[in-house]
Amino acid sequence: MKKTFVLVVLFILPIVAYLFFASGINNFGKLPTLTENIGDIANIDDNVILQDKITILGFLGSDLENKKGIAFNLNQKIYKRFYEFNDFQFVMIVPKGNESKVAALKSELGNLADVAKWKFAYGDKEQIQRFFNELKTDLALDENLATPYVFIIDKDRNLRGRTNDEDEGTKFGFDATSVAELNNKMEDDVKIILAEYRLTLKKNNASR
Template sequence: MQVKKFVVLTVLFILPIVAYLFFASGVNNFGKLPILTNGVDDVAHIGTAKVSFKDKITVVGFLGKNLDNKAGNAFNLNQKIYKRFYKFKDFQFVMLVPKGTEDMVASLESELGHLVDMKKWNFVFADDAQITDFFASLKTDISLDENLGTPYVFIIDKDLNLRGRENDEDDGTKYGFDSTSVAELNNKMEDDIKIILAEYRLALKKNNADRAK
């Protein structure tokens, strides 16, 4: 009878504590998203930009000249990533688009705005050369198409570094996330943004604790 009580108590109380400590340790020791490119160009110096990557966690995308082809991608990002994280103070979306697409962007923004507050979506209109040069600063294995667009989006940290995966099970080094794939957004990109948010929260707590000493 005593053995049975011990087993029950272990299952109810001790195992949850062990599980918590295991996962908490994992976040502290392994919860860092690798830096793949140091010091990308700041969007603040491009085109019509009124935003900066500095001190923000940014999802960067390239919608290209034919936004009709990227509307589905934008919808996927809006539903699966933006709605999940936009209430975090330091989180933002930045989409680079060629000049001349202003009307198409306004229409897209209006459609997406029916679903969520668009205050953290930022559209930067730039010359073709500016977009090409900025994209090159990411130093990825991905290319822009003939319309200066790509379905892939990228995570830039507060210090202007490109974050991604070094040992992805499908891609090896993973620089960006395919916004045509809901599964990839759900299963990979969402997890990676959670990791980088947790990383900054832990760093902030540590800094505050150090100051209090």
């Protein structure tokens, strides 16, 4: 009897616990929708679209030299982990006139990963501010039209985030200057939204 109990504790319980938590993420986890149906970035720059894409959206502004840390944090902690998923992309919005700065940044990022899914959209001040306002967050752009926060946008152009974050309550975006936040929060939330779409795809395939 003792041997059976020990075997259960050592081998069965860890497996049960793993299956419980795995099923919690893959089958029951759903990232809350905070803002529905934001505008498509194609209205600003028709070289980039949000519709039918899972997008990490950022506003790097015109002071790109001082935003390299944000870009590299995102590249290393989020992009490199998930960029091979279908329909996944990064979209960074910058003011027009910064194309050469973006090219230099992409070149540096390209030394660390395939940057094919790093997309940059260019707009004027009014377009960028108007688009940011459509997110309906509690955040703001600075004088360079930038914010350190990045956002998860689903395939239907809905802003996803957290409604019961332990630190902020409603959490619209993720502070890309904080490696801890990217590791401990954003990575988990990206996993959840990708799992949502994988599950939906499996259900659709099974019903055919």
